[in-house]
Amino acid sequence: MSADTTTADRPLTVLLVAETYPPDVNGAAQFGHRLARGLHEQGHRVHVLCARPGPGPSCRAEDGGVVEHRLRSHRAFTHPYFRLCFPWQVAGEIRRVLDDVRPDVVHVQCHYILGRMLVREARRRGIRTVATNHFVPENLEPFLPVPEWVLERYRAVSWRDMVRVFGACDVVTAPTPLAVRTMRSHGFPDTVLPVSNGIRIADYEAHGNERPRADRPATVLFTGRLAVEKNVDVLIEALSLLPAELDAHLELAGDGEQRPALERLARGLGVAQRVHFLGYVPDDELRAAYLRADVFCQPGTAELQSLVTLEAMAASRPVVLADAQALPHLAENGVNGWLFTPGDAQDLAHRLALVLGAPPEERERMGRESRHKVAQHSFPRTLETFLRIYRGDRPHTLRVPSQGPGRFRTRLVSLVR
Structure with missing residues (x-):
């Protein structure tokens, strides 16, 4: 040099x-x-x-x-x-x-x-x-x-x-x-x-008084490839185990080789009407998906960092993450979200219910903590x-x-x- x-x-x-x-x-x-x-x-x-x-x-x-x-x-x-x-x-x-x-x-x-x-x-x-x-x-x-x-x-x-x-x-x-x-x-x-x-944190932040519609259902968001190591099947199973009164919906932003199998799983578990396969979404639509979600979930077990989790945190979302690889560094139990036992749909459902069943002001507090934690990235x-x-x-x-x-x-x- x-x-x-x-x-x-x-x-x-x-x-x-x-x-x-x-x-x-x-x-x-x-x-x-x-x-x-x-x-x-x-x-x-x-x-x-x-x-x-x-x-x-x-x-x-x-x-x-x-x-x-x-x-x-x-x-x-x-x-x-x-x-x-x-x-x-x-x-x-x-x-x-x-x-x-x-x-x-x-x-x-x-x-x-x-x-x-x-x-x-x-x-x-x-x-x-x-x-x-x-x-x-x-x-x-x-x-x-x-x-x-x-x-x-x-x-x-x-x-x-x-x-x-x-x-x-x-x-x-x-x-x-x-x-x-x-x-x-x-x-x-x-x-x-x-x-x-x-990540460019400002790209995912809410603008001014930007707020999701009050009449929308409770929403869990996953973004990423629909691949085996992402364990999206565990997330769909967890959705089926959530209390009926939550009426929770799941949005999957991304595509991949596992989509047909995941669609069959959703039908088999009786939650197909509440699982929304968005496919590949451009950046502006992805930002909107983060902002309308009540909680972001990453069930994958091979994440060296998980940029999508950082993006969700930049959008001030609570997170529920698998307790595997780098994900435990991004979630603090009860502070900005929860960790769950990898592959355990029952534990995941319990952690999601803790967020979705919390008062709106508690979810907002957890979202602010996510935004604070992501600043170092x-x-x-x-x-x-x-x-x-x-x-x-x-x-x-x-x-x-x-x-x-x-x-x-x-x-x-x-x-x-």
Whole structure:
């Protein structure tokens, strides 16, 4: 990295590398797109290297000033939208992009095909390299139709491979302290940094006297992919167990391979008239869905952060979340919502009833607590942190929780090793 890369007022040229990127709908894709837009808005040159979302040769396009290099890709047959770039088809294109763009920093979002290729090539060229991990092996296990003993082997190999690929990077981050601790427990060094994915909080706040209609039914909201690991079936079952006098409805904003099975489940449990499948909704409609909900629920058990939960909290909604992965860091029992035992529909129904049966002023209080808690996840703060990481500012440090024997200790870790 050249000396003037560290000059605070010099615009940077950043190459973001994403295994999944819009039009894909998931947290990692959303983060990559938000980061690209945020960097561009601050005057930096931003290029994104990602898979082409359909068949065809590699191509270059522009999205609001962000240059996208879409590489030739192939459908992964066990996944509804994930695309694979074969190394022998894209290696030359990757080298050409690096030759043309000449980035100050390469920021990869995954250790799979594109990530590993860019880490290797960037290090060979002496380009500063940053990695953010959005992945745990459980994310892909529902799409691997193999026996459990094979999955156990896959988990072990996947973690070792991730350590090897990301070990060549200058800085490695993950969205939450819990994600960092998970990575350390699988062989990563204690220099991995927690940096929130961040959200634009103002995008989800109510405007002025904006209020939902008083005559609407009590509403539970889930947003996200209708995928196995999201456990939406547990949420539908919980809806069927709620007291009849609550007359609660469930809105599901999102789509996915589990939708037909979930529709059948709702019919079988006799709640089809109270389960509303909204499908994919644009941002303005999603914001409206957050604001009209009485409570947001995330029953998933493979969340490294859950951007949709942060969005609901920014909209001042109480939350009921599975007590798994990073979700316990977002809900405090009785303060801004409740945690429930993962997979336990009866416990989930009980927690939802505590919110839905509470007086309106109590729900409003819990919503205010959610909004207060989400402040630390503001996207401007995330953007500032990554810019410091990109520039390698040595004076700045981050407090990073580190796991000791039976307790947590805190150490100061420089942004530059």
